[in-house]
Amino acid sequence: MAALLDVVKVLFLAATLLFSPVASSATTTDSTPATVPATTWMPPNADILSHVVSQGETLQSIATALGVTVRDLRASNQIYGTDALATGTVLYGAKSGLVHTTKSGQTLTDIAATYGVTVDAIARANGIAMSMTIFAGAQLLVPGASAAFWDTVIILSQGKASQFIWPLQGAVVSPFGWRTHPVLGIRQHHDGIDIDVPEGTTVYASAAGEVYSYGEQPGLGNVLILEHASGFYTLYGHLNSSLVVKGQYVEKGQKIALSGNTGISSGPHLHFELRNGEFPVEPLSFLPFYYDPTPTARFEITNWTQDHYEYLHEYSDYAYVYYKVTNTGAVDIDYYEVWIEIRCADGSTFQDWTNGSNVPRWGYLTDWTIIRVAGKRVVSVSVTRYEVHSY
Ligand SMILES: [Zn+2]
DSSP states (O other), X not given: OHHHHTEEOOOHHHHHHHHOTTOOSGGGTOSSOSSOOOOOOOOOOTTOEEEEOOTTOOHHHHHHHHTSOHHHHHHHHTOOTTOOOOTTOEEEEOSSEEEEEOOTTOOHHHHHHHHTOOHHHHHHHTTOOTTOOEEXXXXXXXXXXXXXXXXXXXXXXXXXXXXXXXXXXOEEEEOSEEEEOTTTXXXXXXXXXXXXXXXXXXXXXXXXXXXXXXXXXXXXXXXXXXXXXXXXXXXXXXESEESSOTTXXXXXXOEEEEOBOOSSOSSSBEEEEEEETTEEEOGGGTSOOOOOOSOOEEEEEEEEEEEEEEETTXXXXXXXXXXXXXXXXXXXXXXXXXXXXXXXXXXXXXXEEEEEEEEOTTOEEEEEEEEEOTTOOEEEEEEEEEEEEOO
C-alpha cells in the first residue's frame, strides 16, 4: 500500500488529452488517471548528468564540471541561496534544460504546467511511452525549462531553505490574531496576514502540494487552498482569479493565482493563511523572516468632528481628529510624529502636529488629537507629512 501511494501516476494518453482542445468529455476532466498500468521503469536518460559532491567543492566548480550554469544547477536541484553543499549529495544537471525530481502525486501534466512546457516535450525527452508509470524521486529532463522559476523561490524564501516561502512580496499591513475588522468594525480573530499588493499581482505557491479547492467564501471572496505534506494547508483570499485547477500538483514558487479585492475587503490585498489541519497558525512563525531595519508606516485620518469647547474658561472651536498609524515594516516603531492639515470653509489652511509611540511591527494603533480652529468651520482634514523612528 505504501509503495502504491508513492507512485507518481503518469498516463501519457490522459495527459495529452487534457491539453487537447477537442477533449471535453468526462474522462478528461479528472487529472488523476482512474487506473495505473503495470509498472515499467524508465530507461536511464543519457542527457541527465549527475555529480556526487566531494569535500571542498562549490556550486561553481560542479557547474563547470557538468558544463551547465550555476543558475541552472540551483534550479535543477532546488538549492537555495545560502545552502552549504553536503558531501555525498548527488546533484543533477542537463545541457538542454532543467532536471526535475518527481514528487508523490505529481503527473506529467502538472510538471509541464510548472515549467510552462508541453507534456509531449517532456515525454519525448525522457522516452516515456503511453501507460508508463514513473516513481516519485525519479529524475526527468525538462527540455527548454527556464531557471527563472527557481529564481523566484530564492527571492521569496529570502535565500533560506524552508518548507514555506512568501506567496509574494509586499508589506504585511494586518497581522494574525485578534483585531477590529477594518470594514465590519467588529472584534474578531484574523486567521491570516494581509499583504498589501495591487490587484492582479502574481501569487506563488508557498510550498509544494496539491490544489485542494478554489471557490468563493463569505468575506474572503475567491479563495484558493493548497494541501501540503504533514497536514498543512495554505489559503489565499480576495483573489481575482486562479491559474490552477483542483487536484493539480504545484511546485513551491509556481504561479497559482492573481491577487484581487473580492469579498469584504478594505482595498486590494492578499489574505494569506497557514493551517495545521483545520487550525490557523501564525504564518510569520513559518515564513522566512525578512528583517528590514527601516521603519515604514501609513497614516490615515479615520474621522474628524468639530465642536464648541471650553478650555481653561475660554470658549473656542476645536476639531477632534482621529487617525490610524499602520506599521508596514518589520521593526517596531518607537516614536512617530505626524503633521495634520486643516482646511477651512473660508479657504484658509493651517497645520498642527502631534506625536505618539510604540506601534508594533505589522501592527497598528489608533489615536486622536484636538486642534484649535478659532471660530472657523472645518471642511477637511488630511495628513501632510510624518516621521517614524526606531531606536
Ligand atoms: Zn485578511
